[in-house]
Amino acid sequence: MKDFSRKLIGWYETHRRDLPWRQTTNPYHIWLSEVILQQTRVDQGLSYYLKFLKLFPTVHDLAGSSEDQVLKAWQGLGYYSRARNLHHTAQLVVEHGQGLFPMNYDGLIKLKGIGPYTAAAIASFAYNEKKPVIDGNVVRVLSRIYGIEHAIDSKEGKNAISQLAEEMIDPRNPASYNQAIMEFGALHCTPRLPQCDSCPFHSSCFAFAKKRVSDFPFKKKKTRVKNLWITYFHIDEPRYVWIRKRGLDGIWKGLYDFPGIESESEPDLGLQLTEFLKSQALKKRDCVISSSEPYLHILTHRRIHARFIHIKTKSKMSNPLSDWIRIAKTNLSQYGVPRLVEKYLAGDSR
DNA sequence: AAGCCGGGGGA
DNA sequence: TCCCCAGGCTT
Structure with missing residues (x-):
């Protein structure tokens, strides 16, 4: 017309x-x-x-x-x-x-x-x-x-x-x-x-x-939101930090974040920490451990409840998983990370 | 056809 | 809260 x-x-x-x-x-x-x-x-x-x-x-x-x-x-x-x-x-x-x-x-x-x-x-x-x-x-x-x-x-x-x-x-x-x-x-x-x-x-x-x-206009379906809990381990050695590259086909593919555990129901943080320390043969007395406040990260199709466990240690990890990468802290800013991790790093990562 | 994939802004 | 944004890919 x-x-x-x-x-x-x-x-x-x-x-x-x-x-x-x-x-x-x-x-x-x-x-x-x-x-x-x-x-x-x-x-x-x-x-x-x-x-x-x-x-x-x-x-x-x-x-x-x-x-x-x-x-x-x-x-x-x-x-x-x-x-x-x-x-x-x-x-x-x-x-x-x-x-x-x-x-x-x-x-x-x-x-x-x-x-x-x-x-x-x-x-x-x-x-x-x-x-x-x-x-x-x-x-x-x-x-x-x-x-x-x-x-x-x-x-x-x-x-x-x-x-x-x-x-x-x-x-x-x-x-x-x-x-x-x-x-x-x-x-x-x-x-x-x-x-x-x-x-x-x-x-x-x-x-x-x-x-x-x-x-007008109208849709027939609305996306429904699933909860996701992530416990991150921020392993903080004197000059190095461990990260991992996200692969497979899930969220944030290709970006980097910390080693962590994801679940669709609320996890037992104490248990996860204990098992993590055990898996890396770490003694609590060799670390300074603190937990962040929960981060609620809202996406279109996910409500992500994240917690960053900060583990300050001089020990090297004894049993890192195959996708973990140990990088110099000073190079961390070269890696693309999700907004969630970016906010954590900008805030209370001490 | 339906599900999945980020983050932010407006009401 | 809910909806939407100069959508596209995978299953």
């Missing part, structure tokens, strides 16, 4: 925020910004975008770094698979594309970490290809205006939205249209308290006409 695009882009031109990734058509810059902004607010991602451009000015710099360096730079932003995929894709682009990104949506979406949204964003912003972006903002705007009565996390809901998005995109200005509809959702047609009174689509919005704005 031509009128929709005209009004939308008109709104955008007067209300748009001045954001650095809107000043460029460089696919590397666009890709970086889009991955950083996946499930992440602009306010939260902006400083990371600037930091990444400074640390890794080109895709060659990113590819030439280590995954650990990328994860360290990503520390605190969450969803760390994004950082691992970013590094992987940078290396692939350098090795198989001479540092050039694929020139269209179909090529982009084959890359790790680039799904339908990100491929459409890069294709439209960098190449002006006519592919509609469908993010949380777009879903909200379209579902309200058209009154989508299907759950947006169902197949029917997704089909309805993507069909509408295809019809609505402005073939003359795909890049501007995509920027505009996302910005409109982010600033005007917000999840709560949208500014319907001053909305340019006031008279053509189904949800507003029916006084059902808060009904």
